Amino acid sequence: MDKYNVLLIGGGGREHSIAWKLGQSEKIGKLYSAPGNPGTAQFGENVSLDVQKFEEIADFVDDKNVELVIIGPEAPLVAGLADFLEEKDIPVFGPKKAAAMLEGSKEFAKEFMMRHNIPTADFAVFSSTDYDDALKFIQTKDTYPIVLKADGLAAGKGVFICDNEEEVKQRLLYIKKDSSLAEAAQRLVVEEFLEGEEASVFVISDGHTSHIIHNAQDHKRIGEGDTGLNTGGMGAYSPAPLLTHDLLERVKKEIIEPTITGMQLEEKAYFGILYVGLMITKDGPKVVEYNCRLGDPECQAILPSLENDLLELIIAATEQRLDEKSIQLDNQYRCCVVLASEGYPGKYEKGKKITGLNDTDDKAFIFHAGTTENAGDIYTNGGRVLNVVGSGNTLEEAIEHTYANVEKINFDGCYYRKDIGAKGLKRIQN
Ligand code: AMP
Numbered sequence: 001m002d003k004y005n006v007l008l009i010g011g012g013g014r015e016h017s018i019a020w021k022l023g024q025s026e027k028i029g030k031l032y033s034a035p036g037n038p039g040t041a042q043f044g045e046n047v048s049l050d051v052q053k054f055e056e057i058a059d060f061v062d063d064k065n066v067e068l069v070i071i072g073p074e075a076p077l078v079a080g081l082a083d084f085l086e087e088k089d090i091p092v093f094g095p096k097k098a099a100a101m102l103e104g105s106k107e108f109a110k111e112f113m114m115r116h117n118i119p120t121a122d123f124a125v126f127s128s129t130d131y132d133d134a135l136k137f138i139q140t141k142d143t144y145p146i147v148l149k150a151d152g153l154a155a156g157k158g159v160f161i162c163d164n165e166e167e168v169k170q171r172l173l174y175i176k177k178d179s180s181l182a183e184a185a186q187r188l189v190v191e192e193f194l195e196g197e198e199a200s201v202f203v204i205s206d207g208h209t210s211h212i213i214h215n216a217q218d219h220k221r222i223g224e225g226d227t228g229l230n231t232g233g234m235g236a237y238s239p240a241p242l243l244t245h246d247l248l249e250r251v252k253k254e255i256i257e258p259t260i261t262g263m264q265l266e267e268k269a270y271f272g273i274l275y276v277g278l279m280i281t282k283d284g285p286k287v288v289e290y291n292c293r294l295g296d297p298e299c300q301a302i303l304p305s306l307e308n309d310l311l312e313l314i315i316a317a318t319e320q321r322l323d324e325k326s327i328q329l330d331n332q333y334r335c336c337v338v339l340a341s342e343g344y345p346g347k348y349e350k351g352k353k354i355t356g357l358n359d360t361d362d363k364a365f366i367f368h369a370g371t372t373e374n375a376g377d378i379y380t381n382g383g384r385v386l387n388v389v390g391s392g393n394t395l396e397e398a399i400e401h402t403y404a405n406v407e408k409i410n411f412d413g414c415y416y417r418k419d420i421g422a423k424g425l426k427r428i429q430n
């Protein structure tokens with residue numbers, strides 16, 4: 001096949017950056033994005049498919065001669081979209097439901113790591129009917145902070161770090177009562193608190209062979225200095241100076257290889273992108289979480305560094321030919337700042353006109369997330385609105401180029417963190 005018609009599932013900043021990268025491929029035919037955003041529309045056609053209706057997706061694929069489906073977000077993966085399409089002989093890039101459980105169930109992920117000696121925090125699991133036992137367990141342990149985690153997908157809202165017994169009691173009560181957590185918290189993981197600094201490594205796997213694509217560091221909290229509420233991610237930088245060559249070798253040997261081999265041994269071959277969230281502790285790297293997809297906004301910071309043709313890489317993965325490939329990076333630093341609507345991650349307003357999008361220079365990319373187009377103008381349409389990704393020969397330069405372009409863009413209530421990358425700079429300067 002010379003050219004591939006592709007359907008990309010998702011509509012965030014991650015998907016705009018994927019669409020941009022696919023758009024550079026020699027092999028791309030027509031690109032459809034569902035639902036997409038004004039950014040993905042620059043590289044193909046946005047289609048309003050209901051991604052929860054698998055049959056609707058399969059019909060669309062048939063109708064439009066789509067030759068490959070790429071799934072961006074976790075929810076359709078954990079719900080089994082890859083399994084459904086594969087049963088219909090539709091080539092798809094993304095793990096099957098059983099493999100996506102590495103993200104879909106923290107209990108599964110923790111027990112999997114135990115079975116395969118993969119370093120992670122100590123833990124215990126309780127069901128929603130025995131939270132009293134969870135409390136007793138924590139009281140006996142009497143070590144704080146301690147981490148409570150809802151087992152299932154909770155869009156970043158299911159993890160609580162508690163500093164004392166009183167907070168544990170309050171949180172347990174809250175988890176019990178909050179209906180939005182009811183399903184995710186049917187099982188509860190109680191976890192040892194890991195001291196250290198976080199970083200993420202992104203891996204592509206065809207079930208047997210895996211390659212690290214790149215690494216990054218995210219800023220999950222809304223406020224400067226990593227304060228305030230957790231968000232989907234307010235910015236990222238790549239690579240993370242924290243991850244030295246030696247550390248990355250350890251991550252490969254102690255974490256990535258045993259994960260891919262372990263999933264193979266358990267007959268749940270991991271096929272797609274594996275995102276390994278790490279805590280670099282004084283005892284070495286430990287897994288904080290697995291995700292079954294590219295991170296958002298980490299993806300926006302790493303894809304511009306990838307010199308490989310992304311579509312070729314993905315096709316090689318779908319054909320179990322990743323052993324023929326190696327990852328090529330451009331050795332530039334990248335910094336990604338998220339422009340958000342005032343109030344996010346709580347309530348916020350939509351429909352604010354965005355100005356300055358055409359004033360940015362060639363040292364930065366703008367990736368859309370929560371935006372919408374109307375009569376040629378772009379308006380806010382979500383909590384995380386835009387991503388500005390600057391490049392540089394050093395991290396310092398990448399940060400400078402990013403913020404110089406951030407300042408050119410405006411909308412009513414535009415909020416962004418001014419310290420993205422500062423943690424990485426501090427590490428380099430020390
Ligand atoms: P998770 O959804 O499991 O990645 O957790 C969200 C965030 O909570 C992580 O990115 C960490 O910042 C923090 N976190 C989770 N588990 C731990 C842990 N065991 N020790 C320290 N921090 C943690």
Ligand code: GLY
Binds near residue numbers: 233295297298
């Ligand atoms: N930025 C964190 C995530 O994608 O889960």
